[in-house]
Amino acid sequence: MNAIEASSLSKTYKGGVRALDGLSFAVGAGTIFGLLGPNGAGKSTAVKILTTLSRADSGEARVAGLDVVRDAERVRRSIGVVAQKPGLDPDATGRENLELQAELYGLVGTARRARVDQLLERLGLAEAAGRLAKTYSGGMQRRLDVALGLVHRPQVLFLDEPTTGLDPEARAELWREIERLARDEEMTILLTTHYLEEADRLAAELAIVDNGRIVTQGTPDDLKSDLRGDTVQVELVESPNRDAVHAVRAISQVAGVGELAFEGRVLRARAANGAAAIPSVITALERSGLTVASATIARPSLDDVYLRHTGRSFERAETDMKEVAA
Numbered sequence: 226m227n228a229i230e231a232s233s234l235s236k237t238y239k240g241g242v243r244a245l246d247g248l249s250f251a252v253g254a255g256t257i258f259g260l261l262g263p264n265g266a267g268k269s270t271a272v273k274i275l276t277t278l279s280r281a282d283s284g285e286a287r288v289a290g291l292d293v294v295r296d297a298e299r300v301r302r303s304i305g306v307v308a309q310k311p312g313l314d315p316d317a318t319g320r321e322n323l324e325l326q327a328e329l330y331g332l333v334g335t336a337r338r339a340r341v342d343q344l345l346e347r348l349g350l351a352e353a354a355g356r357l358a359k360t361y362s363g364g365m366q367r368r369l370d371v372a373l374g375l376v377h378r379p380q381v382l383f384l385d386e387p388t389t390g391l392d393p394e395a396r397a398e399l400w401r402e403i404e405r406l407a408r409d410e411e412m413t414i415l416l417t418t419h420y421l422e423e424a425d426r427l428a429a430e431l432a433i434v435d436n437g438r439i440v441t442q443g444t445p446d447d448l449k450s451d452l453r454g455d456t457v458q459v460e461l462v463e464s465p466n467r468d469a470v471h472a473v474r475a476i477s478q479v480a481g482v483g484e485l486a487f488e489g490r491v492l493r494a495r496a497a498n499g500a501a502a503i504p505s506v507i508t509a510l511e512r513s514g515l516t517v518a519s520a521t522i523a524r525p526s527l528d529d530v531y532l533r534h535t536g537r538s539f540e541r542a543e544t545d546m547k548e549v550a551a
Contacts, residue, residue: 228254228381228413234284244270246437257407259428260417263542267437268417272385276306289380305374305382313369315359319350330377344372364395381413421527440534452525455499459492462516475513479505488541
């Protein structure tokens with residue numbers, strides 16, 4: 226059974242900005258599903274539609290078996306949402322925030338106190354429960370946001386870029402909490418992220434989003450295993466504008482090397498045996514008059530998956546989106 230179904234969702238904002246372009250995917254019940262893509266790819270727009278905060282121009286969506294348009298009120302009762310921007314009241318304590326949220330969902334008396342106490346303990350906030358939320362660290366505030374989304378025991382929890390802005394330690398701590406939730410709670414989690422490591426670690430299955438479309442979908446391991454061999458990355462010293470054509474032409478002559486991509490001064494390729502290919506790659510480049518600054522090999526990553534399906538690296542995509550937004 227699917228907990229989330231999105232079919233051919235399209236959405237265009239004023240000014241002709243097409244956020245979603247026929248986006249379709251399905252999420253099985255009880256799993257962590259990741260939507261991975263750069264900022265501006267359409268992930269948050271998809272979440273807004275699935276959580277009834279926005280309507281698609283076309284297409285259909287169901288969450289917890291309910292149509293997000295015809296059954297919007299019932300959908301809202303079935304889901305928890307942790308948005309990118311904090312939903313807590315900074316001038317209330319952690320406990321007060323949770324008690325108010327519980328009251329909004331009809332929890333009263335002993336049941337409310339028990340649920341609030343349970344969440345404070347589970348999210349590591351029990352000792353800080355009496356402090357104002359504005360005195361919490363960024364990581365603690367984010368954990369409180371997650372607790373707010375869990376008060377009514379939702380069937381589906383939406384985490385929209387949950388670790389953006391957190392330092393590495395706080396991010397790792399929240400990852401552990403999300404993993405525990407997936408293990409201990411009977412719920413489906415949809416996670417949007419632009420962090421490759423986050424998607425790789427948390428998502429049982431993920432879909433890569435680019436320009437409002439799903440370009441590929443599968444488990445992180447399956448997506449990476451489709452890329453045979455090693456990733457070869459070479460950084461050149463010379464000017465990129467002058468060297469791109471020469472570099473690609475030189476590398477293309479090396480046996481066993483393919484899927485070439487050039488960005489800035491960095492050339493990336495795939496090789497059946499990276500260690501064996503590196504000397505030949507360097508030799509070919511130097512014979513073409515190009516100077517190699519560094520050369521590395523690595524096993525396939527989600528960045529390589531993104532490169533194969535979109536034609537550019539994830540870092541390049543992030544830069545492109547920022548330039549469009551500016």
